[in-house]
Amino acid sequence: MVRLAGRQWGLVVLVAGSPFLIAFLLAVQAPGLVEPVLGTALGGASWMLAALLGLLGGAVFANCLGSLEPSPELAASPLRRALRLGLASLAPMLLCIVPAICLLLAGPALAVRLERDGGVLRELPVLSPQDIAERLRHQLPRVPPNLPRVNPG
Template sequence: MVAIVAAGPFVLAFLLAAAAPGLLEPVLGTPLGGLSWLLATLLGITGGALFARILAALQRPRIQASATLRLVGTVGGAGMVVGLCIVPAVALLLAGPTLAMHLGREPLPAPHALRSLRGSAVELLGQARRAFPHRLPLSQLLPPGPR
């Protein structure tokens, strides 16, 4: 059980990489992405060690005598490990590549010649009329001039 908790973020990292290979480039190609996955793995190992410590504390005779104390200790300990280690690890696994891609993205160059919306619409209508002249009688919608 402890091994599952400890290896959870590490296994999730491999599953994410297998499901979306595009995530590997920002993770392996940037220090921020790689550091986030490394920290997520370390958080998983820390969570496993903390869970092992909690399970060891639950082996005391007084706690073993009461089923209620065992249940509360196990659920409370697991909740604490998930809240303090596993959830932040998963957040790092997802946020690291996203942040690395966002910071590494260069701004797009502005287009040199923007056409007006009306010009684009007229051009599309002309293409549609040439493609389907018998179905789209759009001659009244086109502006006067050379066609």
Template sequence: MVRLAGHQWGLVAVVASTPFLFALLLAASSPGLVEPVLGTVLGGASWGLAVILGLLGGAVFAGCLGALSRSPAMAASPVRRVFGLVLATFVPLGLCIVPALCLMLAGPALAVRLERGVGVARTERFVPARELAERLRYQLPRVLPRLPRLGAW
């Protein structure tokens, strides 16, 4: 990997710390969310995995920045440099940061549902077609206004 400049390492640090900062913001905005995270293995594991994904995203972003630094065409044009930086940001964002944020939201919610004893998968009961038709028959109006009759054609 090519040596990165100081401001580039700052960008890598911002990308890598995004899940950690998001965890702090979630904990500050809703303190009730911290209890399922710290109290259950599933909630803590989801946040731990999210932080690891954030660090992996930072490493991927550093690799992309290193590849951009080696390219002489990127150094020559400021427009290409900005476009390359935006594309280099989308790679770790899509691969690591967004899944990490989803884990941070879904892990505690799933832990709370499992703790309460609510099943994760809902089972729908089978309703026979005749019973459904009978219910619909009483819910629909008797006469539909201003609709042509099929026999009139």
């Protein structure tokens, strides 16, 4: 792993743990979300994938922090240091943390919708090719439309 200072590892832990924190806050705020997550495979898989994306985001952030080499002008300017830190955190946030938060929100909602609708697969009526052709024939117009001529001559 990358050689980081103690403060930098704290930032990495904050980035990697943000989906866990948001999942905990969602569970406290809306306890009805926990039941679809724990009760369905889809809800649990979405939160598990969000947790893995959070850990991946932390690893990417640690790599970005490790690639920032200290320079004398960087130590002199706190504004430059904050700007470089913000740019280093942009990639893991956009690639990992934002999709993880979307999974935290979408997984339980989709699980509840599928549970309410009665499952993923519904029985569709099996139609023979003749029935399909008959249905299509009734949907076509009886008279062809009056189209303009391209070469009136």
